[in-house]
Amino acid sequence: MTERRLHLNAFLMNTGHHEASWRLPESDPYAHVELGHYVHLARIAERGTFDSLFLADGPQLWGNLAQRPAGALEPLTLLTALATATEHIGLIATASTSYNSPYNLARKFASLDIISGGRAGWNIVTTAGAEAARNFGLDAEPAHAERYARAAEFLDVALKLWDSWEDDAIVADKAAGVWGDDTRVHPARHKGRYFSVEGALNVPRTPQGYPLLVQAGSSEDGKEFAARYAEAVFTAQQTIEDAQAFYADLKSRTTAAGRDPGHIKVLPGIVPVIGSTETEALAAEQVLEDHIVYAHGVGRLEALLQLPPGTLELDAELPSDLPPESVIEGAKSRYTLVVELARRERLTVRQLIGRLGGGRGHLTFAGTPEQVADAIEQWFTSGAADGFNIMPAVLPSGLDAFVDHVVPLLRARSLLREEYGPRQTLRERYGLPRPANQYVTAPAPALARV
């Protein structure tokens, strides 16, 4: 049996995950629309032999423009450009099941999978918030359960479309004048509650069959969805105990869904803040916190907690009469995480904003490279994580620091590959099998020609 290895994903977001990162002298405030910036980040992550990189997304303009860099290059477009600038790293794009058509989205991911040589991944989101809904003809956000019902049907349709060409549907018999075998192409013939899709996809089956399926919702609906479909899960966990409970719960739900629990990889998000001493790391954190504009943070926190503007006081704790998660229609698990963090540590609103500014609820690992590597190893070996979603507070410097100082320690401890070795698909990097085609009874070949 091969050794269990850590899976690392680089979560790229313009000048970094700390909301004030763009204000540092080193940061380029136009980085969010600079291809060169992202190419540079992708190459750093490849130097660190990460499994993948990842882009978040929502089809709306977030928050207010004054506060921090807004807008972005559309993730599937940006990742396609990055595919040509990298060789090994997986490319995971977020895309919404609520505001896309399965036929269009399935084509784009199939095309990216072919162009990247099997390195595409899809972070499946249902997209919370009324702003997005109102960009797509709706007056309000669909209910949480409704969004997940649509997501499940979307997946079923997309999987039919990705399987619609058998791996050997292309015959290419020039002499006979027969290019393809129509009996090996299967129309979706799907008629459901949300979608009606008749035809076969107009892209042949791809190197991976379909993109690695990734998911990040930690609500009840989200975990059930993940257990059924996801191969990798991003999650925000503030303590190792919470992370262990989440990990065990998700693996057991996956088993209950009839799947191998080894075929779902759990990656908590961490914000590494690295210094050559612990003091230096904490000082770097403090510099970032000093750049936060708190007036903006209050408004954002009120929106997350679904409170009217002006409710929160900066130097008081959260109100005691907040509603339970069950009535929240937005990002349910994020809501609970933030409320529990504030109550557990009795944080004022100001302190809470400071903590969230760094990673929006993800855990900060601040310290020396050894301390960060120790924390990673501890989580990895104690049933809290199969790997990590690395969310540097400042980019590119935070990713550089992680790759230069933490990665060598992880390699020395045999937790991380020394080099990529031969080309692999993203699914192979994550130690997962190529999916069989649902229309074929015989086992699929290892790799399609394309």
Next chain:
Amino acid sequence: MTERRLHLNAFLMNTGHHEASWRLPESDPYAHVELGHYVHLARIAERGTFDSLFLADGPQLWGNLAQRPAGALEPLTLLTALATATEHIGLIATASTSYNSPYNLARKFASLDIISGGRAGWNIVTTAGAEAARNFGLDAEPAHAERYARAAEFLDVALKLWDSWEDDAIVADKAAGVWGDDTRVHPARHKGRYFSVEGALNVPRTPQGYPLLVQAGSSEDGKEFAARYAEAVFTAQQTIEDAQAFYADLKSRTTAAGRDPGHIKVLPGIVPVIGSTETEALAAEQVLEDHIVYAHGVGRLEALLQLPPGTLELDAELPSDLPPESVIEGAKSRYTLVVELARRERLTVRQLIGRLGGGRGHLTFAGTPEQVADAIEQWFTSGAADGFNIMPAVLPSGLDAFVDHVVPLLRARSLLREEYGPRQTLRERYGLPRPANQYVTAPAPALARV
């Protein structure tokens, strides 16, 4: 005043525009899903200092697989990959207004425009055919007029979205902690018959403001749409007289729509078949015709003419009682072109299929490089064309032949640029101004920062 120059677009389609091209010994039957094939073609076109390259598209699996290469990489995805492999050439993707959401599509084109440094173009199509409709929840194709009404509203929404950020909306004041100016971002607030889109785009204004708008429908609805929006028009014309009439008509419609007729470029499609002698060129054409599988062609022609299968006889002319264009709901102008071609030359079904096999209704210019250059010059200087949509019968060899043998003649006659010179946007290559932002009364700066 600068000299009037020819505009050249390379219409790329797997192994070439002739339906039998994939059967030639030189052709790669997997070319349609090989990024390397398209990179090679794009670089040939750049060697020929073409203005742009272009990919057709429809969101359905075309025709039958036995006949010829089917499926493709999705055009926006493929062009993004080509953007990173080229420096100067414009990148025009076809996308449907009937089967996309304005918010999603506007983002993707804006992202491609930024990534390519202002080289994006959009060939706007309404997508004929029930196959596509049935992939998007409809039972049948929407009526022709309905599709065009939706297209016009789609454009209006997209133009609002592309203008939603003023060019100087990003302030980037690190000291004050102010990244952007919210007063310079304008939500679409669109409520119409087909679309309701509330917010601003989540991509800043792009180098071109928005992609070059291209159109290829030659029906009445199509020409009216082109007169209102299009900056370049692809068209199929079988004779110089027809091309002159189309050209004059479109320019006068553009004037009537209140636009400068110089701001719409007309590019008929031509299939160049080049030989060192005329006999050699005609022999090359004959080889291709000999590879046509006629049984497939009959079915395709019946579909185009909306006749029941089994109606047409291979060695007879078309039936005399075909319906008028007005009742056709599919590709109206293509229908009329094919019927008129068959009647004018009294072609049998077999002969008609042979003629259509090369360029699906586009004119073949077969001959020596001088003969092809002469025909191009004649059309260009006699009010039939502002340039050409070059559709080689076989790829890459046909594009190579055109660039190696015809392009030098066009340059010697001062009809085509000798080299690209400094970087330009696609719109600059076509000699068109950067559009002003509809929300700004002062003139726009020459180029945005991004």
